[in-house]
Amino acid sequence: MAETNPSRGQSAPFAVSWCSLASVVSGNVAGASPCLSSKQRNEAVMHPNFNGVKQVGYVVKDLDKAMRHWVDLGIGPWFYRKNVTPVEFRYYGETLDKPVISGAIAQSGDIQIELLQQCNDAPSLYRDSLERSGEIAQHVAFWTVNEYDRWCRRLLELGYVEGHAGRMDSMRGRFAYFVHLDFPSAMIEISESLGGKAETFERFKQAALNWDGRDPLRMV
Structure with missing residues (x-):
């Protein structure tokens, strides 16, 4: 097929x-x-x-609305950034216009929840998912410090293709999203936990442990 x-x-x-x-x-x-x-x-x-799923990511149309929805369910606090452009980005192997992303992260138990709103029309899997399926749980993510290239190769061996990939800033680790068009809902992100990324995620996790509902939305 x-x-x-x-x-x-x-x-x-x-x-x-x-x-x-x-x-x-x-x-x-x-x-x-x-x-x-x-x-x-x-x-x-x-x-x-791949050491277990660490994150579930959702694509959304309105980041503020989505964060409030999850806060009403008792999930938070949310750490968010708006209108961020990756320093490196490719879409199906091609370097095109870069997406502008607003995103938020919160922890629920052992799983990190990510919300992603694309703010322009640049080609990306975020845009593709919204156009095809609307606001959905778009991907699961696996994190690694030193196995990034090997894990990416493993997905390619399984028949996946790299849909988009890049780096959010010059100091942070890489990320790549893989799709399998026979099973498009099984989108997988491999995230390289370098450059302070792992420490930042741990800080978000600790903030959720004894969160009392105050200050639910926190810009970083």
Whole structure:
């Protein structure tokens, strides 16, 4: 099966199985072993697992409204930035106009929740997801300090393609979003936790532990 990338008019074949996806998301190769051949199992164990989902990201049309919705559910505090442009960005391998993003992060238990509003019309997966499906849970993210390149290669081996990738500022680690057009809802982000990113996320997590509802929206 192939699907065309509407921005480029190109088609690419994909052949990932549900079982392969399960091994990625769960971080448990053994759990998916009944679905794999002996050769596939041997190849799979040669790669690291992704150490569990750390984040669920939503694309939204109105960041302030979305944050208030989650605050009403008892999730917060929210740390947000508005109108930020990545210093590096590519969309399906091409360097085009960069998206302008307003985003917010809060912690709920062991999962970080991210809200993303794109503020211009530059090509990106955020824009694509909104146009295709509206406001949705768009991706799950895996974080790594020193396995970024290996994990990205692993997704490519599973039939994913890099949809967009970049770096938010020159000091922070890289990020890449991968899509599989046979299963477009299984969008995966690999985030490199360098340049203070891991420490910042830990600060957000600690702020949520004993949050009493005061000061729910905090600009950073």
